[in-house]
Amino acid sequence: MSGLIKVLLIALIIAVIGAVGYSVYNKNLSNSQTVQYAPVYSPSAMTQTSTNSLTNNSDAQLDQDMKSIDTKLNGVDQEQTQVNDGLNQATPSLGQ
Amino acid sequence: MYKKLTTSILVFSTLVVFGASPVLAQSATPNAHQAKTQAREATLQTKAATDITARVDALNKAVGVLNTIKKISDTDKSALVAQVQSEIQTMQALATKIQGDTDIATLKTDVQSITKAYRVYRLFIPKVHILAASDRINDTIALMQDVVSKLQARITSGGATTSSLQTTLDDASAKILDAKTQAQNANSLVIGLQPDNGDQTVLQSNTTVLNSAKNDIKTANTDLKAARQDFQTIIQALKTNKKSPAPSVSP
Numbered sequence: 001m002s003g004l005i006k007v008l009l010i011a012l013i014i015a016v017i018g019a020v021g022y023s024v025y026n027k028n029l030s031n032s033q034t035v036q037y038a039p040v041y042s043p044s045a046m047t048q049t050s051t052n053s054l055t056n057n058s059d060a061q062l063d064q065d066m067k068s069i070d071t072k073l074n075g076v077d078q079e080q081t082q083v084n085d086g087l088n089q090a091t092p093s094l095g096q
Numbered sequence: 097m098y099k100k101l102t103t104s105i106l107v108f109s110t111l112v113v114f115g116a117s118p119v120l121a122q123s124a125t126p127n128a129h130q131a132k133t134q135a136r137e138a139t140l141q142t143k144a145a146t147d148i149t150a151r152v153d154a155l156n157k158a159v160g161v162l163n164t165i166k167k168i169s170d171t172d173k174s175a176l177v178a179q180v181q182s183e184i185q186t187m188q189a190l191a192t193k194i195q196g197d198t199d200i201a202t203l204k205t206d207v208q209s210i211t212k213a214y215r216v217y218r219l220f221i222p223k224v225h226i227l228a229a230s231d232r233i234n235d236t237i238a239l240m241q242d243v244v245s246k247l248q249a250r251i252t253s254g255g256a257t258t259s260s261l262q263t264t265l266d267d268a269s270a271k272i273l274d275a276k277t278q279a280q281n282a283n284s285l286v287i288g289l290q291p292d293n294g295d296q297t298v299l300q301s302n303t304t305v306l307n308s309a310k311n312d313i314k315t316a317n318t319d320l321k322a323a324r325q326d327f328q329t330i331i332q333a334l335k336t337n338k339k340s341p342a343p344s345v346s347p
Contacts, residue, residue, distance in 0.1 A: 057246045059338075062331050065243050069324055072236040076317050079229035083310050086222035087303075 133200055141195055144207045148191040151216040155184045158224040165231040172287060176227070183220060183291075190214075213294045215302075222306050223286045229313045233279040236320055240272050240327075247330050257337050261330045268326035271319040278316035282309040 158180050162173060190206065197203035247265055251258045286309045292298035 057249060059331075059335060062243070062246060065239065065246070066324070066327060066331070068239055069236060069243070069327070072232065072239060073317070073320060073324065076229060076232045076236060076313075076320065079225050079232055080310075080313055080317055082225040083222050083229060083313060086217060086225060087306055087310055 137197070137200055137203055140203055140207050141197070144194045144210060145191060147210050148187050148194075151210070151214070152184055152187050154216060154221055155180050155187070158221060159184075161224050161228050165228055167231050167234045168227070168283075176224070176287075180220060180224070183214065183216065186214065187216070209294075213291070215291050215299070218299075219289060219291055219302055219306070222310070223289055226282050226286045226306070226309045226313060229317075230279040230283040233275055233313070233316045233320065237272055237276050237279075240268075240320065240323060243327055244269055244272065247327065247334075250334055251330070254334070254337065258334065261333055264326045264330055268323040268330075271323040271326070275316040275319035275323070278312040278319065282312035282316070285309040285312070 159177055162177050162180065165173060187210075190210065194203065194206045197206055244265065247261075251261050251265060254261075285305050289302055289305060290298075292302055
C-alpha cells in the first residue's frame with residue numbers, strides 16, 4: 001500500500017512539474033511570435049529619395065540644385081556678415 | 097520815531113539776510129552735491145538697464161541660432177546653449193544688482209563690467225555666428241557633393257565630348273574639400289572659447305582666435321562660390337553639347 005502511495009506521489013509531482021513547464025514554454029512561445037511587418041514606403045517618400053539620387057540627373061533637376069545652392073550660399077553670406085559685425089571694432093553702437 | 101523804527105527794521109533785515117547766508121550756503125552745498133550724485137546714479141542705472149536688455153536680447157537670439165545648427169553633436173549643442181543661458185542669467189543678476197547699488201563707486205564698477213567682463217558682443221555673438229556659418233557651409237557642401245556626383249556621371253557618360261570638363265569638375269571638388277577643412281577649423285577654434293572676465297591676455301587670445309576663425313569662414317565661402325561657378329560652367333557646356341551633338345561618322 002505504501003509503495004502504491006509513493007508511486008502516486010511521484011506521478012503527481014511529475015505531472016505538476018510537467019504542467020508548469022509546459023505553461024512557461026507556451027507563454028514564451030506566444031511572446032516570441034510577434035508579427036514582423038515589412039516596412040511600408042509611401043509614394044511621397046520614394047519621390048523624395050529619387051530626387052537626391054543620380055537617377056534624377058536631368059537638366060531641370062541640376063538647375064533646381066543650383067538654385068538650392070544659391071539659397072544656401074546666401075545663408076552663409078548672412079552668417080558671415082553677422083560674424084563681421086560682431087568682430088568689427090568700428091561699430092561703436094554694439095559696444096562690447 | 098518812524099524813521100528810527102524803519103532804520104532798525106532795515107538794519108535787522110540786513111543782518112538777518114547776510115547773517116543767514118553762510119548757514120544757507122553750508123546747508124545747500126551738500127544737498128546740491130547729493131542731488132547731483134543721485135542724478136548721476138539714475139543716469140548710470142538707466143543706461144545699464146538699456147545695455148543689459150540689448151545684450152540679453154542678443155543672447156536669446158543666439159540661443160535660437162544655436163538651436164538651428166544641424167551638423168553639431170547634441171552634447172556640444174547642449175553645452176553651448178547652457179553657456180549662453182548662463183550668461184543671460186548672469187546679465188539679469190547684474191541688472192538687479194546695478195538697480196540696487198547705492199554707492200556710486202560700486203555702481204560705476206558694475207556698469208563697466210557689462211562691457212569689460214562679460215563680452216557679449218566681443219565673444220558670444222561672433223562665436224555663435226561662426227558656428228552657425230560653419231554649419232551652413234557644411235550643409236551647402238552636402239548638396240554640392242551630390243551635384244559633383246551628378247556632373248561626374250554626365251561627364252563620364254559623355255565620353256570624348258565632355259572629357260575636357262573633368263578638369264573643371266576636379267577643381268570644384270578640390271574647392272569643396274578645402275571649404276570643408278576651413279569650416280571644420282573655424283568650428284574647432286571657437287567652440288571652446290570662454291569669456292575673459294577682464295583678463296587682457298585672454299581677451300587678446302580670444303580676439304586673435306575669433307579673427308582667425310572669421311578668415312577661415314571667409315575662405316570657405318569663397319571656395320564654395322568658386323565651386324559653384326565651376327558647376328555653372330560645366331552645366332552650360334553640357335547643355336551646349338546637347339544642342340550641337342558631335343557629328344556621327346558616316347560609312
